[in-house]
Amino acid sequence: xxxxxxxxxxxxxxxxxxxxxxxxxxxxxxxxxxxxxxxxxxxxxxxxxxxxxxxxxxxxxxxxxxxxxxxxxxxxxxxxxxxxxxxxxxxxxxxxxxxxxxxxxxxxxxxxxxxxxxxxxxxxxxxxxxxxxxxxxxxxxxxxxxxxxxxxxxxxxxxxxxxxxxxxxxxxxxxxxxxxxxxxxxxxxxxxxxxxxxxxxxxxxxxxxxxxxxxxxxxxxxxxxxxxxxxxxxxxxxxxxxxxxxxxxxxxxxxxxxxxxxxxxxxxxxxxxxxxxxxxxxxxxxxxxxxxxxxxxxxxxxxxxxxxxxxxxxxxxxxxxxxxxxxxxxxxxxxxxxxxxxxxxxxxxxxxxxxx
Amino acid sequence: xxxxxxxxxxxxxxxxxxxxxxxxxxxxxxxxxxxxxxxxxxxxxxxxxxxxxxxxxxxxxxxxxxxxxxxxxxxxxxxxxxxxxxxxxxxxxxxxxxxxxxxxxxxxxxxxxxxxxxxxxxxxxxxxxxxxxxxxxxxxxxxxxxxxxxxxxxxxxxxxxxxxxxxxxxxxxxxxxxxxxxxxxxxxxxxxxxxxxxxxxxxxxxxxxxxxxxxxxxxxxxxxxxxxxxxxxxxxxxxxxxxxxxxxxxxxxxxxxxxxxxxxxxxxxxxxxxxxxxxxxxxxxxxxxxxxxxxxxxxxxxxxxxxxxxxxxxxxxxxxxxxxxxxxxxxxxxxxxxxxxxxxxxxxxxxxxxxx
Numbered sequence: 001x002x003x004x005x006x007x008x009x010x011x012x013x014x015x016x017x018x019x020x021x022x023x024x025x026x027x028x029x030x031x032x033x034x035x036x037x038x039x040x041x042x043x044x045x046x047x048x049x050x051x052x053x054x055x056x057x058x059x060x061x062x063x064x065x066x067x068x069x070x071x072x073x074x075x076x077x078x079x080x081x082x083x084x085x086x087x088x089x090x091x092x093x094x095x096x097x098x099x100x101x102x103x104x105x106x107x108x109x110x111x112x113x114x115x116x117x118x119x120x121x122x123x124x125x126x127x128x129x130x131x132x133x134x135x136x137x138x139x140x141x142x143x144x145x146x147x148x149x150x151x152x153x154x155x156x157x158x159x160x161x162x163x164x165x166x167x168x169x170x171x172x173x174x175x176x177x178x179x180x181x182x183x184x185x186x187x188x189x190x191x192x193x194x195x196x197x198x199x200x201x202x203x204x205x206x207x208x209x210x211x212x213x214x215x216x217x218x219x220x221x222x223x224x225x226x227x228x229x230x231x232x233x234x235x236x237x238x239x240x241x242x243x244x245x246x247x248x249x250x251x252x253x254x255x256x257x258x259x260x261x262x263x264x265x266x267x268x269x270x271x272x273x274x275x276x277x278x279x280x281x282x283x284x285x286x287x288x289x290x291x292x293x294x295x296x297x298x299x300x301x302x303x304x305x306x307x308x309x310x311x312x313x314x315x316x317x318x319x320x321x322x323x324x325x326x327x328x329x330x331x332x333x334x335x336x337x338x339x340x341x342x343x344x345x346x347x348x349x350x351x352x353x354x355x356x
Numbered sequence: 357x358x359x360x361x362x363x364x365x366x367x368x369x370x371x372x373x374x375x376x377x378x379x380x381x382x383x384x385x386x387x388x389x390x391x392x393x394x395x396x397x398x399x400x401x402x403x404x405x406x407x408x409x410x411x412x413x414x415x416x417x418x419x420x421x422x423x424x425x426x427x428x429x430x431x432x433x434x435x436x437x438x439x440x441x442x443x444x445x446x447x448x449x450x451x452x453x454x455x456x457x458x459x460x461x462x463x464x465x466x467x468x469x470x471x472x473x474x475x476x477x478x479x480x481x482x483x484x485x486x487x488x489x490x491x492x493x494x495x496x497x498x499x500x501x502x503x504x505x506x507x508x509x510x511x512x513x514x515x516x517x518x519x520x521x522x523x524x525x526x527x528x529x530x531x532x533x534x535x536x537x538x539x540x541x542x543x544x545x546x547x548x549x550x551x552x553x554x555x556x557x558x559x560x561x562x563x564x565x566x567x568x569x570x571x572x573x574x575x576x577x578x579x580x581x582x583x584x585x586x587x588x589x590x591x592x593x594x595x596x597x598x599x600x601x602x603x604x605x606x607x608x609x610x611x612x613x614x615x616x617x618x619x620x621x622x623x624x625x626x627x628x629x630x631x632x633x634x635x636x637x638x639x640x641x642x643x644x645x646x647x648x649x650x651x652x653x654x655x656x657x658x659x660x661x662x663x664x665x666x667x668x669x670x671x672x673x674x675x676x677x678x679x680x681x682x683x684x685x686x687x688x689x690x691x692x693x694x695x696x697x698x699x700x701x702x703x704x705x706x707x708x709x710x711x712x
């Protein structure tokens with residue numbers, strides 16, 4: 001049976017990337033050694049890091065005022081590492097709480113300095129984005145989650161602010177051309193659009209660092225990582241390599257323009273099917289719907305279990321909604337082919353016909 | 357040409373582990389999905405974590421008063437995470453500075469509370485271990501680096517202390533049967549004896565946690581990781597799986613008794629060759645020599661470059677000494693076969709004969 005991988009992350013990767021990753025475990029780049037056995041300070045691996053950094057900057061269209069780091073610990077580490085490096089008692093973090101991840105960012109930042117929640121959409125179960133933000137004039141930075149993986153919303157235009165702009169792009173990085181240059185710090189776990197679990201990229205404007213009044217442990221200090229060329233200590237070698245393979249794949253396919261075209265097409269097909277099939281409904285404000293993660297429900301809640309059962313029977317992986325949200329969630333990351341969304345939509349219609 | 361991988365880490369892995377790891381990238385455990393594409397909360401992956409935790413406890417002979425965590429950031433993260441969780445202004449960290457890594461542990465702990473360096477062997481270039489430690493009665497914990505990867509020393513008997521005992525076992529974990537039960541907290545980056553880079557194990561006695569007076573960010577809080585079954589957020593899935601494969605291999609080969617036998621045999625052969633060949637000398641106190649990393653020199657410093665050139669020509673990888681130490685370093689982790697050490701010793705003798 002053909003499987004269709006709608007996992008929310010870790011998630012589907014391009015077949016070419018998987019093949020190259022597996023080959024590198026046998027013999028990395030004709031070295032005769034496995035990628036798992038090479039030293040991280042060899043020129044072989046320094047070349048991997050350098051190419052990955054350059055590719056990220058090229059895809060983002062950013063210049064030398066930004067640095068690219070490969071860190072560990074996922075977005076959850078960044079929830080504390082960002083304020084540890086940028087926020088102290090003299091500053092203020094303005095944070096949008098539009099769901100599970102933004103909420104965690106609020107909690108962790110509170111350990112390091114004053115926080116103001118400038119948007120809290122929980123009153124409507126996070127089914128929309130509040131774009132009328134009142135950002136205090138003394139805010140050090142504004143933090144947004146550019147795509148809310150759990151709730152199914154996505155910023156399609158970024159908010160204007162005089163504060164620094166920080167973006168958690170974990171679940172929509174490189175999904176389309178976007179205004180990366182508006183951000184002073186971007187972070188993203190790799191395991192959705194950019195590779196396998198185990199590495200987190202941080203893209204940071206150098207000039208914003210070194211302003212807080214606090215001793216920062218070396219491993220959590222962006223400046224120390226920059227000085228060490230992202231090789232402060234043993235990095236997650238294999239995960240960085242899989243990210244490089246995925247970044248190369250993005251460029252080979254036509255870059256962010258092509259990714260955006262494909263992702264929009266997949267999302268259009270799925271949302272059209274939901275909206276035109278009364279058996280299903282999507283509560284997310286149309287203008288805020290995510291092209292990465294579609295969150296929707298069965299109109300009759302009793303139909304949810306049999307629909308999920310049908311999905312399972314047809315090899316549709318990872319379509320059960322997040323545990324606190326329920327319903328259905330279909331993740332459509334870069335590597336997911338249109339044919340998988342088509343197969344899923346056909347199944348929705350088949351289910352609707354028999355459960356009208 | 358056959359390669360001999362003496363890398364200090366990331367380092368050689370068993371061939372069976374590499375083959376299974378590569379196969380899992382194509383099809384993990386007959387799921388039809390790649391290990392890089394499966395959700396970390398699936399029963400498939402929870403089984404991986406559980407088996408890895410159980411195997412570690414079995415190899416260590418530890419009971420339910422200990423928890424096993426799979427974290428990220430390497431030993432460098434633990435240099436700050438240990439004191440963040442165990443040390444505050446009311447406590448005292450007693451730390452042995454026997455080289456590069458112990459020294460970093462001292463620096464990071466100092467951010468969180470009082471530190472006393474109870475051993476500093478820099479006066480003799482860290483070529484021995486001082487075992488006469490004066491540990492203050494009020495010390496919260498004593499921290500030792502059980503094997504000094506850079507300097508080539510290893511604790512063969514652990515120090516006695518009334519304080520908690522914390523061990524950085526990054527470079528000698530599972531190299532032989534040892535008194536794991538003497539420790540209250542053990543940590544180790546996986547990339548030497550226990551797998552690939554990208555995951556760090558922490559084995560901690562539960563009762564020692566929760567005593568410090570500080571707000572700990574979730575991702576750095578051992579207790580939060582324990583509560584979440586080591587799945588607080590997306591873990592480094594593939595690296596954990598490679599660790600499981602390596603742990604299984606250790607047990608299948610005969611466990612720590614067999615590892616110890618093999619490692620001792622390799623170390624005996626190499627040190628005997630050094631000591632009996634005047635072209636080479638090892639400055640490390642005989643009783644403190646590491647069975648994992650042998651650090652030694654050419655008696656005539658001018659012979660170093662040609663010897664390294666000869667090594668390169670014969671496929672001997674990773675034998676150049678650490679940049680601050682110089683000389684030769686031969687790492688002989690669990691997966692390194694005796695035949696590689698034999699080939700290296702033959703080359704030493706060949707070189708000695710032509711450079712007497």
